[in-house]
Amino acid sequence: xxxxxxxxxxxxxxxxxxxxSRFWASLTTIVSIALVIGTLLAxxxxxxxxxxxxxxxxSDEIGIxxxxxxxxxxLNSTMPSSAVSIIEEGPGIARDANGVPIVSPExxxxxxxxxxxxxxxxxxxxxxxxxNAAGMxxxxxxxxxxxxxxxxxxxxxxxxxxxxxxxxxxxxxIRFGPDTWTVVGVFEVPxxxxxxxxxxxxxxxQTLFNRGPTVSALRAQLAGPNAIEELQAYVESxxxxxxxxxxxxxxxxxxxxxxxxxxVFGWVIAITLGLGALAGALNTMYxxxxxxxxxxxxxxxxxxGGVPAFFGAMTESLLLALGGGIVGVxxxxxxxxxxxxxxxxxxFTQVVFDFAIGPAQAISGILLALVLGFIGGIFPALKAARTxxxxxxxx
Amino acid sequence: xxxxxxxxxxxxxxxxxxxxxLSIFDRLNLTIPHxxxxxxxxxxxxxxxxxxxxxxxxxxxxxxxxxxxxxQIENLSESKLSSWRAANVGxxxxxxxxxxxxxxxxxxxxPLLLTRLGSGERNRRVQTALEIVGLSERxxxxxxxxxxxxxxxxxxxxxxxxxxxxxxxxxxxxxxxxTTATEILEMLQLLNKDLGKTIVMVTHDPAAAKYAKRELHLxxxxxxxxxx
Numbered sequence: 001x002x003x004x005x006x007x008x009x010x011x012x013x014x015x016x017x018x019x020x021s022r023f024w025a026s027l028t029t030i031v032s033i034a035l036v037i038g039t040l041l042a043x044x045x046x047x048x049x050x051x052x053x054x055x056x057x058x059s060d061e062i063g064i065x066x067x068x069x070x071x072x073x074x075l076n077s078t079m080p081s082s083a084v085s086i087i088e089e090g091p092g093i094a095r096d097a098n099g100v101p102i103v104s105p106e107x108x109x110x111x112x113x114x115x116x117x118x119x120x121x122x123x124x125x126x127x128x129x130x131x132n133a134a135g136m137x138x139x140x141x142x143x144x145x146x147x148x149x150x151x152x153x154x155x156x157x158x159x160x161x162x163x164x165x166x167x168x169x170x171x172x173x174i175r176f177g178p179d180t181w182t183v184v185g186v187f188e189v190p191x192x193x194x195x196x197x198x199x200x201x202x203x204x205x206q207t208l209f210n211r212g213p214t215v216s217a218l219r220a221q222l223a224g225p226n227a228i229e230e231l232q233a234y235v236e237s238x239x240x241x242x243x244x245x246x247x248x249x250x251x252x253x254x255x256x257x258x259x260x261x262x263x264v265f266g267w268v269i270a271i272t273l274g275l276g277a278l279a280g281a282l283n284t285m286y287x288x289x290x291x292x293x294x295x296x297x298x299x300x301x302x303x304x305g306g307v308p309a310f311f312g313a314m315t316e317s318l319l320l321a322l323g324g325g326i327v328g329v330x331x332x333x334x335x336x337x338x339x340x341x342x343x344x345x346x347x348f349t350q351v352v353f354d355f356a357i358g359p360a361q362a363i364s365g366i367l368l369a370l371v372l373g374f375i376g377g378i379f380p381a382l383k384a385a386r387t388x389x390x391x392x393x394x395x
Numbered sequence: 396x397x398x399x400x401x402x403x404x405x406x407x408x409x410x411x412x413x414x415x416x417l418s419i420f421d422r423l424n425l426t427i428p429h430x431x432x433x434x435x436x437x438x439x440x441x442x443x444x445x446x447x448x449x450x451x452x453x454x455x456x457x458x459x460x461x462x463x464x465x466x467q468i469e470n471l472s473e474s475k476l477s478s479w480r481a482a483n484v485g486x487x488x489x490x491x492x493x494x495x496x497x498x499x500x501x502x503x504x505x506p507l508l509l510t511r512l513g514s515g516e517r518n519r520r521v522q523t524a525l526e527i528v529g530l531s532e533r534x535x536x537x538x539x540x541x542x543x544x545x546x547x548x549x550x551x552x553x554x555x556x557x558x559x560x561x562x563x564x565x566x567x568x569x570x571x572x573x574t575t576a577t578e579i580l581e582m583l584q585l586l587n588k589d590l591g592k593t594i595v596m597v598t599h600d601p602a603a604a605k606y607a608k609r610e611l612h613l614x615x616x617x618x619x620x621x622x623x
Contacts, residue, residue: 303481
């Protein structure tokens with residue numbers, strides 16, 4: 001056994017030392033695998049970043065009430081103001097020092113905006129809110145300017161909106177349809193989708209967007225651990241209410257789930273590209289084994305078995321793949337990690353988020369590279385193991 | 396003959412080429428005693444290298460028996476044949492067949508990696524083998540940093556290092572100039588006389604064959620012997 005390990009060790013060392021003589025072919029394999037891994041990581045980083053932002057939004061201590069049939073989307077949801085009055089009197093809702101329920105009725109509309117890069121048009125969310133809205137978003141701060149004045153065409157813009165879209169800088173005037181709005185403040189709720197919204201006074205939004213006496217959602221500060229169940233039971237038992245209740249955390253987690261398709265798509269693209277890289281890796285490895293036929297046959301003549309030859313070729317393939325994997329991960333990290341983009345959310349409005357490459361994405365990339373290296377190496381390695389000893393005179 | 400290291404009895408070798416069977420030789424007989432130095436000559440295609448490969452267990456006969464030190468080898472399994480080669484045969488090739496990325500010492504050490512020897516003993520034997528061929532000063536040089544003659548001497552050290560009974564040399568001077576060839580042949584002669592190695596050498600060169608104790612001419616499937 002010790003002898004076998006020594007043989008494998010010797011052949012692996014020889015193989016690795018001979019890599020520079022196949023520099024260009026080896027580099028081609030490394031680059032092609034790096035491209036595959038880079039592409040995969042771009043998708044994974046996007047999915048991961050989006051999930052972090054969407055799933056990072058929302059609290060277990062806040063319930064969100066949406067109209068039945070809204071498919072869990074605030075944009076599709078509508079309920080009459082009369083329902084709000086019934087719900088806010090229900091159980092499970094926390095009350096302030098004066099005994100007033102802590103709730104936030106909100107109306108959610110999509111408005112057009114122009115991207116800073118490229119100038120493309122996209123929808124962003126304009127949320128009509130009242131006094132409790134900010135208090136129900138932990139981390140909410142006004143970083144520039146001030147809060148809007150109720151009853152006016154003033155709005156405050158999320159930091160993500162200001163970064164990604166034109167016309168939302170402090171003091172700017174922006175038109176939505178026939179009406180002109182003034183940006184009087186910039187706010188942040190870091191790492192959440194609220195950063196991608198603009199907020200204005202609820203009655204003004206209801207009026208200017210012809211919503212009448214309806215809201216999209218009601219947020220309610222929950223009173224305790226079982227409050228959500230109590231509230232759910234309450235709304236279900238009242239036939240006047242056509243609504244559904246979830247915690248805000250559950251609501252956004254289900255929105256994040258819609259991004260799984262993007263991640264699957266990323267894997268499909270990466271594996272398709274991987275097949276191309278595999279063809280390149282196979283070619284390189286067959287050529288490498290062919291180039292070493294005389295050496296391998298000589299070793300067989302001396303008495304070495306086929307196993308060390310197999311390991312030598314496999315090591316070379318895995319090393320090239322690992323190199324490609326590391327280059328791919330590093331390139332993706334440098335190019336994508338932390339870049340700020342916006343994409344369509346489940347509500348057909350833009351969510352601004354950062355690409356995020358973490359250990360899980362890096363490990364996925366390296367593992368895919370090694371799988372490509374293994375598949376690309378196995379047949380050439382078997383060929384190496386079966387090198388006929390009579391090819392000893394091969395030139 | 397009790398002193399025989401190798402006995403070839405009625406050995407045949409033929410190749411199939413499509414429907415045709417090409418016979419290289421049929422019923423070849425030869426005995427090589429311990430300590431012999433045999434040069435095998437003959438025209439191209441006469442089967443010299445094929446015979447050498449069969450003696451070294453690299454190729455198998457189509458018929459007949461090859462006995463090495465009293466043991467039949469032609470029907471050993473592939474892995475047993477590998478172990479047998481590692482223990483009993485040292486090969487010297489026309490184009491040296493050194494590993495280009497390894498130093499002279501590491502090339503020489505290769506056969507010892509198949510043994511149970513520890514690294515200290517392996518290094519000692521490598522040093523001795525390189526001293527025998529006069530290259531201990533060059534042990535850290537890679538093949539491309541050595542002349543053709545020096546590379547062949549490294550190959551001889553590699554063939555010797557595991558102390559095999561039999562050295563097989565296929566045109567060992569075919570790629571060398573006359574002076575270097577003479578040095579190599581004198582070295583083989585020395586290994587035969589002083590270390591008692593049995594050597595079988597295939598060569599085209601009559602001058603090289605003169606260094607052997609016996610010259611065998613293989614032609615049309617038969618040997619003709621000339622004693623030097």
